[in-house]
Each structure stands twice: as C-alpha cells, then as structure tokens.
Amino acid sequence: MLSILDIFRIGIGPSSSHTVGPMRISNRFWRRLKSRGHLSETARIEIIYRGSLAFTGVGHGTLRAGQLGLLGFKPETLDSDAAEAALKFLETDKSLVRDQYKISFDPKTDSIFDYEQAPDLHPNEMEMRAYNKVGKCIYSRIYYSTGGGFTASHQQLSKPAPNDTVSVGGKTVPYSFGSAETLLKLCAQENITIADLILANEAVRRPQKTTLSRLDKVVFVMLAGIERGLHTRGVLPGGLKVARRAPDIWATLQGAPGANEREILFDWLNVYAMAVNEENAAGGQVVTAPTNGAAGILPAIIRHYCCDDQAVPDFAKTRVFLATAGGIALLYKQRASISGAEMGCQGEVGVACSMAAGGLAAVWGATPEQVASAAEIGMEHNLGLTCDPVGGLVQIPCIERNAIGAVKAANAARLALHGTGAGKVSLDQVIETMRQTGLDMSTKYKETSQGGLAVNVIGC
Secondary structure (H helix, E strand, O other): OOOHHHHOOEEEOOOHHHHHHHHHHHHHHHHHHHHOOOHHHOOEEEEEEEEHHHHOHHHHOHHHHHHHHHOOOOHHHOOHHHHHHHHHHHHHHOEEEEOOEEEEOOOOOOEEEEOOOOOOOOOEEEEEEEEOOOOOEEEEEEEEEEEOOEEEEHHHHHOOOOOOOOEEOOEEOOOOOOOHHHHHHHHHHHOOOHHHHHHHHHOOOOOHHHHHHHHHHHHHHHHHHHHHHHHOOOEOOOOOOOEOOHHHHHHHHHOOOOOOOOOHHHHHHHHHHHHHHHHHHOOOEEEOOOOOOOOOHHHHHHHHHOEOOOOOEOHHHHHHHHHHHHHHHHHHHHHOOOOHHHHHHHHOHHHHHHHHHHHHHHHOOOOHHHHHHHHHHHHHOOOOOOEOOHHHOOOOOHHHHHHHHHHHHHHHHHHHHOOOOOOOOOHHHHHHHHHHHHHHOOHHHEOOOOOOHHHHOOOO
16 A cells, blocks of 8 residues: 555656656665675666657656766655766766766766667666676666655566555555545445545554654645746756746736636646646755646645635645645555556646545545546546647647646546435546556657657657
8 A cells, every 4th residue: 555645745847757756766776786886886877758758858858867866866855956067077077976886977978868669668768777897787777656756676667556445554555445435435434435445555654743844844845836936937858948827827916816707727837837837847845646637626625625815725624735635645546556657647637636625525525436537527528638838848748738737636526525425436447547548659659759749749
C-alpha cells in the first residue's frame, strides 16, 4: 500500500517522469556504485535514454536532470543557483566530483538519446553504465521512470509484484484495499470517510501529527507556486516563445473584484491552474499531483475552495481534500498508471481531474459513494486524452489543459452531489477503461511528440 505522500512529492519542473524521475535514477545509480564498491574503479559514466525519454528529452530537460542526479542533487531540495553552477563546472571540467571521487563525464558524449532500440518494460527507459580506465563496462543497470517521479529498476518491473497491500514494513494496515469497491465497503462497515480511512493507514507509517504536517507543507508549496506564477511575467524557456498569461488574467480579475457574472468562476480556476503550470514549464518548484504535467489542477481547487480571500488555507478542508484525492490516486497507481508515456494525458490530467473532483466532493460533505462518483465522472470525460506536447515541451497544450481540468473537476463534484453515488459506471470500471484505452492508444500519442498537435503545430 503506497503512501499518499508518495503521490504528493515536492519537486521541480517541467516533468515528473522526464525530469524528477531521471534525476532520482542517476542519483540512485551513483549510490548503488558506491554501496557495491565500484566507484573506486569507475573512470567514466554513461547514460542512455530510450523511448519517450529520448523523443521528448530535450524539451523536458531530461539531460540536465540526469546530470544533476549524478552530481548529488535531489528534486525536493534543489537549489537552482547551486545546480546551475555545478552544471557549468561539469560542462567545462567534464568530470563528476562527488564523495571524494572524480569520474569522467562529458555532457555532450556521455548523455545519449537512443532512438533505435525500443524500451523493454516501460516507455521511459534509462540505462546507466560505469566503465573502468581501459574502457571496459564494469557495471550497468536499466531503470524506468514510471510516472509521478516514481522509479523502478528492470529487476523490479520484470518480476511479479509482491502482495504489498496488506502491510507496511511488517505492520498491518487497518484498511487494506485494492479497488474502489473494497474501499467503499470498508467505509460503510466502519462508518468513516475516505479521508479518515486513508489517514488511519498512514498512521502505520508515521505519527498522524507528522502526516498532517507534511500534508500542510504540500499545501504551502502548491500555494507558493500559484503566487509565483501570478506575479512572474515573461516568456517560457524552450523555443516556443510562449508568453506567461496568468499575470494578465490575474490583473484583470483584481481590477474587477465586484464582477458577478457566473462564468467568472472559470477565470479563477483557470488563472490558478495556469499559474502553477507556467511555473512548472519554467522549471520551478511544484508538487506532483499526481504528476508535474498535471500539477495545476489540485492547487487551483485548493486555492479557490479551501482558502480565504487572502489565500490562507483552511487546514481542516485541505487535509480532507488531499487525503481523499490521494486515496483516489492510489487506485489509479495500483490498477493502471499515472504515466503519460503509458496512458497518454488521460493518465496525468485525467487522473488529476478525477482526484480533484473526489477531493472537492469530500470537502463539500459528500458521502464516500458520492466521492467515488465524482472521481468517476472526472475521469470518464477525459478518457482517450492524448499526450502530444508541441516541441516536446510541457507548454502546449499542457498549460491550458490544466485549466480545463480544474473546471471539469469542480463540475464533476457538483454533478456527483446531485446524485446518490449509485451511477451506471463505477470508479473501478472507469479506471480499467482508462488502462485498456492507454494500452490501445498509438505510441505516437503517448508523450513522444510524434503525433497530434506536436506534428501539426510548428514547434519553433
């Protein structure tokens, strides 16, 4: 049973699978070399990117991420100035200096995009190799960035998954579930909410006070991302010359505080979601929710529905929201995938919309059945959503897509509250449909920039 804090990870943009994941993988490889005693004989390290990591790696900053991981940087604690200085030194010195070792690494020749060899177990494949002084490969390992910042080795993905839904570190979780059906049955049996159930499971891992504190930190990072995005103007990096739009929309809203047309709700949700995703596109700090590409939807809902006019959060609401949304995300992670390279954008924005819809319904006092209905509606109307970023950048259509996803989430929650939760389509059914649709979807529509908008819009 994964923790919801595995879902809500603090990292940097523009992509959880193509930036955060590769940074963690290369750092992981270095640690493995060290633990196995290989660093002393390693003279050079090489990174090979395959699949989606190769096809969209330039636009996603994947090469930089892999290098930063080898240099010891972590997404959640990255100091941008220190990172830039380290990359400049690496470019000129062509060596990795870390843990009292100095190992050759030329960013231009030791970072390789392999467009020919197809990935084995997952579309986001990285192969790490270590060579000795005579050029012999002394150790190599294949890893996968599986979405949302999660990583796995080839060995981990190639063997049957253990039944890890019952215990955590040998401790039994009070409420084990692997489906929405089981989750709802447990809520009914115990007469508790989804948020209560999730927090009870989290208590096996750490004191509840710690869990709540970390959820509060997630909220602060989300809101800080909105604030930066609302007040930072300019053009986003990458060559598309996409101008930041959130500050202008924000200025318009601030200039008409008394506006009461019904459609203005769209503007508020739009501006908050776009602010976060413009920050993400610029490489800023965001929270995977469940991925970076979909990082704006949950913060937009929190800012509009769980905060006061001064953006001060009501933690009673935000904790219910995140616990519920996190529980829904666990179902998608367990039963399908949150990787755009596997599922298309339905696995990113679609899942985020589903999470936000369920979380907001819970904040509004919905029953667990209505929460599941809201989550189902949120996904049902994102089924088949493709991931075709123009120029391999997380900008077009990603930024606006988060804005649309936030509005959809609020609408899904409203629709669910008008019903009993006993819909014709269950949450489990829509998750399975998403999984099947993702498997059926052509590879060119799954974060490769080889189809859709990516080939019909000039990317420069």
